[in-house]
Amino acid sequence: MSRRLDISDTSCQNPAFSATSGERQILDRAGIRSAGARPAPERQESSTVSRYLVRPVQPGDIEILSEKFGDRHFLDDRLLRQKNGLGVLFTAWSGDDPVGLLYLWLEPAEEPEITAALPEVALLTHLEVLPELRNRGIGSELMKHAERYLEDHGHEQVALAVHEDNTRAAALYARLGYQDWGGGKIVCHTYEVRPDGSVVREPEKCYVLVKYLKSA
Numbered sequence: 001m002s003r004r005l006d007i008s009d010t011s012c013q014n015p016a017f018s019a020t021s022g023e024r025q026i027l028d029r030a031g032i033r034s035a036g037a038r039p040a041p042e043r044q045e046s047s048t049v050s051r052y053l054v055r056p057v058q059p060g061d062i063e064i065l066s067e068k069f070g071d072r073h074f075l076d077d078r079l080l081r082q083k084n085g086l087g088v089l090f091t092a093w094s095g096d097d098p099v100g101l102l103y104l105w106l107e108p109a110e111e112p113e114i115t116a117a118l119p120e121v122a123l124l125t126h127l128e129v130l131p132e133l134r135n136r137g138i139g140s141e142l143m144k145h146a147e148r149y150l151e152d153h154g155h156e157q158v159a160l161a162v163h164e165d166n167t168r169a170a171a172l173y174a175r176l177g178y179q180d181w182g183g184g185k186i187v188c189h190t191y192e193v194r195p196d197g198s199v200v201r202e203p204e205k206c207y208v209l210v211k212y213l214k215s216a
């Protein structure tokens with residue numbers, strides 16, 4: 001079966017938020033307001049979260065991560081990028097078991113529009129928690145860990161792309177203080193690995209969300 005690899009591409013530099021009323025309904029349901037509106041209050045971190053350790057991936061993790069999450073191609077690729085200082089693949093652990101992933105993309109965005117509108121912005125990509133362990137704060141903890149990493153490294157802003165139908169993830173991002181970037185929906189891409197190992201790039205419509213970090 002094919003598996004989605006990533007959501008990382010995005011871009012648009014229209015100065016005004018150009019969502020249609022239907023699009024705004026999705027944003028409203030997700031609690032996302034356009035940039036400039038008051039940010040959603042940050043949710044208190046649950047004590048459950050402390051059960052999970054978050055750290056960058058290590059070469060020895062790849063086998064078990066691949067077993068739990070699949071996407072070997074993605075894991076190998078991001079490990080190599082991390083090794084070359086191009087990003088960080090954060091992993092969340094419950095004891096010896098990996099439970100979640102998030103890749104911090106520190107290279108220029110793949111789309112020229114994003115690099116134009118958000119030059120040098122770091123991108124949070126491929127947030128994924130094992131289905132049976134969702135709603136326990138793991139996704140939030142991965143996000144906050146990546147944000148703290150960026151703050152510690154002097155970043156002032158972070159961005160991400162979320163599929164237009166992924167209202168659940170969008171609600172999570174809104175709770176964490178992410179706001180629509182004001183540039184409207186854009187085409188981003190997922191990468192699917194076919195059973196024969198070939199990788200197929202597929203376009204999909206995404207919202208772009210941004211957040212100013214505490215070091216700003």
Ligand SMILES: CC(C)(COP(=O)(O)OP(=O)(O)OC[C@H]1O[C@@H](n2cnc3c(N)ncnc32)[C@H](O)[C@@H]1OP(=O)(O)O)[C@@H](O)C(=O)NCCC(=O)NCCS
Binds near residue numbers: 163171
């Ligand atoms: C999106 C995703 C990463 C969220 O991960 P998660 O670990 O479930 O996220 P959290 O637990 O931090 O928050 C999710 C919900 O759990 C609630 N929650 C957080 N901590 C909790 C706790 N300790 N106990 C109970 N509920 C909790 C949150 O309020 C939130 O509520 P919501 O569903 O109303 O938004 C996960 O659903 C997933 O992997 N989805 C598939 C991949 C995907 O869509 N990725 C995003 C691409 S942009």
